């Protein structure tokens with residue numbers, strides 16, 4: 154091989170190497186979503202989404218759940234009046250309170266840092282997907298997370314949801330306790346993950362059994378923002394679901 158051929162081959166190799174690099178960079182820059190870069194591609198954004206063995210959401214089968222270990226019971230202390238920013242973050246309607254309340258488990262406080270909505274529930278119960286869900290994300294000082302899921306069913310109008318839907322892009326005063334259903338003493342608990350990239354695990358999940366209502370009109374308005382922002386259910390693997 155003469156010198157000019159070698160350099161031509163090297164040049165082609167370099168060029169293809171560059172274009173591969175460009176692709177990689179483009180992939181990194183492209184953001185995850187629920188369509189083109191949907192859940193089956195989330196492994197490109199975070200390996201845990203693909204390889205994790207304790208992922209969320211899951212289908213909960215009540216007859217296969219076990220009694221809750223009492224040390225995992227939670228107490229709610231969400232009744233605070235706080236200013237909160239409501240915004241459309243491109244994946245969901247998200248509400249960030251300035252000073253959220255907390256839940257306590259294992260003697261550890263988890264502060265409410267944000268809540269957001271999915272146009273249909275992500276967790277299913279006996280295969281049933283609820284009309285909408287709110288995920289109340291709590292964080293302890295050591296950065297570990299506990300999420301409370303509040304399921305919605307179509308029925309009466311919901312005043313709290315009304316104030317959220319009407320104020321997207323604004324800051325208003327709220328009491329996050331108004332998001333909770335009447336009975337917060339019964340729930341399913343298991344250890345899972347974030348349901349969006351990076352799909353980080355070791356998240357304490359609490360799915361309340363009592364539900365909130367939302368009018369069909371409100372649901373329609375909400376779904377103008379988002380309807381298909383749910384990750385499909387993930388394998389339970391060796392985990393247990395606890396029930397209280």
Ligand SMILES: [Zn+2]
Nearest residue numbers: 269271288348
């Ligand atoms: Zn969520």
